[in-house]
Amino acid sequence: MEKPRRSGGFWQTMGRQKYLYFMSVPFVIWLIVFSYVPIWGWLMAFQKFRPGRSILEQKWVGLANFAELFADERFYLVLRNTLAMSVMGLVVGFTVPIIFALLMNELKGQFFKRSVQTVSYLPHFVSWVVVAGLVTKMLSTEGGAVNSLLLTLGIIDAPVQFMAKGEWFWSIVTASDMWKETGWNSIIYLAAMAGIDPELYEAATVDGAGRFRKIWHITLPGIRPTFMVLLILSIGHLVSIGFEKQFLLGNPLVIDYSEVVDLYALNYGIGLSRYSYGTAIGIFNSVVSIVLVLTANGIYKRLTKESII
Numbered sequence: 527m528e529k530p531r532r533s534g535g536f537w538q539t540m541g542r543q544k545y546l547y548f549m550s551v552p553f554v555i556w557l558i559v560f561s562y563v564p565i566w567g568w569l570m571a572f573q574k575f576r577p578g579r580s581i582l583e584q585k586w587v588g589l590a591n592f593a594e595l596f597a598d599e600r601f602y603l604v605l606r607n608t609l610a611m612s613v614m615g616l617v618v619g620f621t622v623p624i625i626f627a628l629l630m631n632e633l634k635g636q637f638f639k640r641s642v643q644t645v646s647y648l649p650h651f652v653s654w655v656v657v658a659g660l661v662t663k664m665l666s667t668e669g670g671a672v673n674s675l676l677l678t679l680g681i682i683d684a685p686v687q688f689m690a691k692g693e694w695f696w697s698i699v700t701a702s703d704m705w706k707e708t709g710w711n712s713i714i715y716l717a718a719m720a721g722i723d724p725e726l727y728e729a730a731t732v733d734g735a736g737r738f739r740k741i742w743h744i745t746l747p748g749i750r751p752t753f754m755v756l757l758i759l760s761i762g763h764l765v766s767i768g769f770e771k772q773f774l775l776g777n778p779l780v781i782d783y784s785e786v787v788d789l790y791a792l793n794y795g796i797g798l799s800r801y802s803y804g805t806a807i808g809i810f811n812s813v814v815s816i817v818l819v820l821t822a823n824g825i826y827k828r829l830t831k832e833s834i835i
Contacts, residue, residue: 646709658774762819
């Protein structure tokens with residue numbers, strides 16, 4: 527039996543696809559400059575860094591910064607806040623956009639469908655500074671829409687200071703993020719649904735399947751690969767969720783619930799000129815993110831015999 531002929535080596539493939547390679551060059555350069563070159567700075571985590579000296583002239587302290595990090599009780603408090611808001615955001619950030627995409631996919635009127643999609647995308651382009659101002663004003667005790675509505679319905683007797691209650695902060699951040707990103711996050715699911723073979727729906731209709739049966743047996747399995755890729759990548763960012771939302775919506779009254787790992791690094795690392803300590807926090811975030819991605823991918827591979835890595 528004749529063996530299949532190889533398609534050629536790397537240089538032949540590059541010659542055939544040279545335009546694709548050239549188009550990817552700016553992104554490769556961006557990745558190297560902003561993702562790989564800064565790794566050199568990780569050496570600071572093992573030093574007592576002082577500005578004015580080169581990185582190789584600093585005093586080496588080994589794992590002292592990491593020992594200090596894990597001995598700080600405040601670190602575990604901000605880690606709790608980070609994981610709590612990350613998990614809540616992960617659950618809401620996947621279920622709501624998928625439900626929204628399913629509803630949009632079932633609409634037949636193209637004008638109404640596109641209008642709703644356009645309106646739902648707009649909050650994504652609004653700065654978190656503006657969103658934080660809107661949320662603060664709506665939850666205000668002086669003419670805030672939420673308190674006014676609750677008072678009108680008789681649910682409360684006096685205005686509630688939502689922004690001063692730490693136990694409400696996680697829910698406020700999650701709800702604000704859901705409003706801002708639901709429409710934008712649904713785009714990729716709508717694209718995945720558009721790629722499902724229409725003949726599957728036609729066959730299901732012939733077999734007597736209703737709308738919900740089609741969603742359960744055709745639409746959801748059709749977007750499962752997309753969902754799993756996004757889920758695994760999102761799990762890798764459970765610790766590194768940024769700090770913009772928490773910084774803008776938080777205040778001294780709820781700091782025990784609003785401070786996250788990135789804010790902790792900003793306040794106790796860069797803010798106090800403890801650059802080595804801040805770098806140690808950054809390395810912790812990166813290592814935990816890699817472990818989470820590999821663990822999630824391993825579980826997915828064990829259950830489905832598929833892998834994204």
